[in-house]
Amino acid sequence: MSVPVDPKVLSSLQATAYHEAGHAVVALALGRAVQRVSILPGHAWLGRCEFQKGRVRPSEDWLEREILISLAGAAAEARHTGAYAWDGAIADLRTVRRLAVQRASERQAERLERRLLAKVEHLLDQAGHWQAVELIAVELLRCETISGRAVRHLFDQGNRQADASVQP
Numbered sequence: 001m002s003v004p005v006d007p008k009v010l011s012s013l014q015a016t017a018y019h020e021a022g023h024a025v026v027a028l029a030l031g032r033a034v035q036r037v038s039i040l041p042g043h044a045w046l047g048r049c050e051f052q053k054g055r056v057r058p059s060e061d062w063l064e065r066e067i068l069i070s071l072a073g074a075a076a077e078a079r080h081t082g083a084y085a086w087d088g089a090i091a092d093l094r095t096v097r098r099l100a101v102q103r104a105s106e107r108q109a110e111r112l113e114r115r116l117l118a119k120v121e122h123l124l125d126q127a128g129h130w131q132a133v134e135l136i137a138v139e140l141l142r143c144e145t146i147s148g149r150a151v152r153h154l155f156d157q158g159n160r161q162a163d164a165s166v167q168p
Helices: 007-029 062-081 086-103 106-125 127-143 148-166
Strands: 032-038 048-056 145-147
Touching: 007 032, 007 048, 007 062, 007 086, 007 106, 007 127, 007 148, 032 127, 032 148, 062 086, 062 106, 062 127, 086 106, 106 127, 127 145, 127 148, 145 148
Parallel strands: none
Antiparallel strands: 032 048, 032 145
């Protein structure tokens, strides 16, 4: 006999799954390897996307890449729920601000953040990337934690499915 799940809890878990899947997909799209992704809550988080140490494809702009990855969770969650939940992404926002002020003044940092948020939304709008977010989110809801290898497989699968749907 299955135990009924409170709809608010399920909704929160789904939002967390999309949030963490967003981080993972944008990281992979930008050449950053993922170690594991989880929606198991910890002391200071509802979920985590962990990256492999020392496994980063060279990037022209590492700072921009890290900001995009940090913004991707909130952007994917917002695309799924229809609204940004900035209160739940406070740690990500702190990271974004810390990195943005390394590049620009406080006022310019806000403009940089808005521009990069639009860029990450564009990345997630790509059919293969969004398909990968959905596949990873479903797997997170099923397993709670998935390996980087499984995340990479689902990322590739989402992109293949999107490519196949475009082919005549």
